[in-house]
Amino acid sequence: xxxxxxxxIVFSILSGCTEQDRTVKGVDDYKAEAAAAVVAYDVPMSKxxxxxxxxxxxxxxxxxxxxxxxxIEGAVHVPRGVLExxxxxxxxxxxELFSSGKKLIFYCETGGRSLLAAKLAxxxxxxxxxxxxxxxxxxxxxxGVTTP
Numbered sequence: 001x002x003x004x005x006x007x008x009i010v011f012s013i014l015s016g017c018t019e020q021d022r023t024v025k026g027v028d029d030y031k032a033e034a035a036a037a038v039v040a041y042d043v044p045m046s047k048x049x050x051x052x053x054x055x056x057x058x059x060x061x062x063x064x065x066x067x068x069x070x071x072i073e074g075a076v077h078v079p080r081g082v083l084e085x086x087x088x089x090x091x092x093x094x095x096e097l098f099s100s101g102k103k104l105i106f107y108c109e110t111g112g113r114s115l116l117a118a119k120l121a122x123x124x125x126x127x128x129x130x131x132x133x134x135x136x137x138x139x140x141x142x143x144g145v146t147t148p
Contacts, residue, residue, distance in 0.1 A: 034119035040133040107132035
């Protein structure tokens with residue numbers, strides 16, 4: 001009798017472990033959550049902030065994209081794939097920029113990655129993270145200053 005109770009308990013535990021919600025969360029879901037939390041700066045507003053010492057533009061595109069297209073003048077390149085390591089003050093890769101208290105304007109090609117990057121930065125404790133609406137493409141189309 002004792003063995004059957006034990007078997008029933010084990011079966012119940014194992015059944016509960018296998019009956020997990022396997023719903024896949026998509027990129028659009030993450031972007032919608034981020035958009036509800038992250039402030040978006042448009043290009044005209046952002047252009048006025050170039051050269052302001054209290055603001056840093058953070059380019060989260062891949063190095064190949066920057067080499068091919070250039071970047072916003074004065075921007076700091078931090079690939080999105082390693083962003084957590086640069087933000088975390090305990091990481092050997094930590095960049096002081098992320099604990100500087102400056103406004104950080106994240107951008108990518110069209111705005112999707114930068115939206116997610118700004119949300120990640122906020123979640124990790126960066127207090128003033130925003131993203132550039134429309135990304136680098138919108139910046140160039142509005143004749144924003146770029147460098148190679």
